[in-house]
Amino acid sequence: MAAVPTLARRIARSGVRPLCRWPLAWGRAARQPPGLPLAPCRAFSNNKILVELDESSGVAMMKFKSPPVNSLSLDFLTEFCISLEKLENDRACRGVIFASAVPRIFSSGLDITEMSGKSMEHYAEFWRAVQEMWLRLYGSNMVTIAAVNGSSPAGGCLVALSCDYRIMVENPKFSIGLNEAQLGIVAPFWFKDTFVNVVGHRIAERSLQLGSLYPAPEALKFGLVDELVPEEKLQEKAMAVMAQWLALPDHARQLTKSMMRKAVLDRLVAHREEDVQNFVSFISKESIQKSLRMYMEMLKKKKS
């Protein structure tokens, strides 16, 4: 998939630290026979994302570390795309587990400050980065598992929906859903398509119109997430599910995934620039800017 020039420039400018050897912090120690040295693990990190690849299993762990709420800012999205591309091009990597390093929040969705009070050029650049993130994740050849260890509204939910499997912590205080309508904005067609492919048309239609956020147990009931586990079991469960998916031959699984997702991916690829222009003209309307400002005010007031 070709990256648009603005993103390519951002990637070229970015300071991803080179790959280094690093002991993996979770999961593997339990499987390693006592006394043996740990098999090689490679780690790389940039400001907002930490990646650890266990070469013995072919599984990478990508952790979001952008406090306070892992919002999907332009910088976050750029780093996400770089990290995913590195793993996609690494023959040692066959699967990725996504989780948050920030307590209680998986991701708060698109960074609202990127969509408020900025220039048209900025909105276009930001939206291209959002598209790029989704095209790379939804179109990934790797097995992708979201280990949803916190709340995950809107764009955060899209990240989880774009994976092959979703495991969420069973805490009812953690919620997930596409709540765009609550902000007075509209989820674009490819958010909607991704949602429909997971939960079906009727539930997606109702949930999108109401901008519903679902506590984890509710989300499980209609398949927005695939299973719930206690927080302390999340990584172990994600590794077990990953092993199940990786037991299949890659080519068969990848071709099947592509068959299921291609039409939805192709639709955005074919209308990418039109989608950018739609976003820019929608988001720069004064009425929409006002809604976003009021929403940010509401978030701040909630604290006091």
Ligand SMILES: CCCC/C=C/CC(=O)SCCNC(=O)CCNC(=O)[C@H](O)C(C)(C)COP(=O)(O)OP(=O)(O)OC[C@H]1O[C@@H](n2cnc3c(N)ncnc32)[C@H](O)[C@@H]1OP(=O)(O)O
């Ligand atoms: C027009 C085309 C469609 C565009 C599509 C958009 C999709 C999106 O993703 S829009 C973003 C939707 N996101 C949300 O509605 C989430 C809003 N946030 C929350 O509900 C809560 O913050 C939380 C449940 C994620 C966390 O709650 P918690 O009590 O722990 O933290 P807070 O005090 O609320 O937040 C801390 C801090 O972070 C700021 N913030 C929260 N979310 C965002 C965000 N998405 N973008 C930017 N900033 C965010 C919040 O205002 C607080 O800032 P201050 O400390 O400065 O007050």
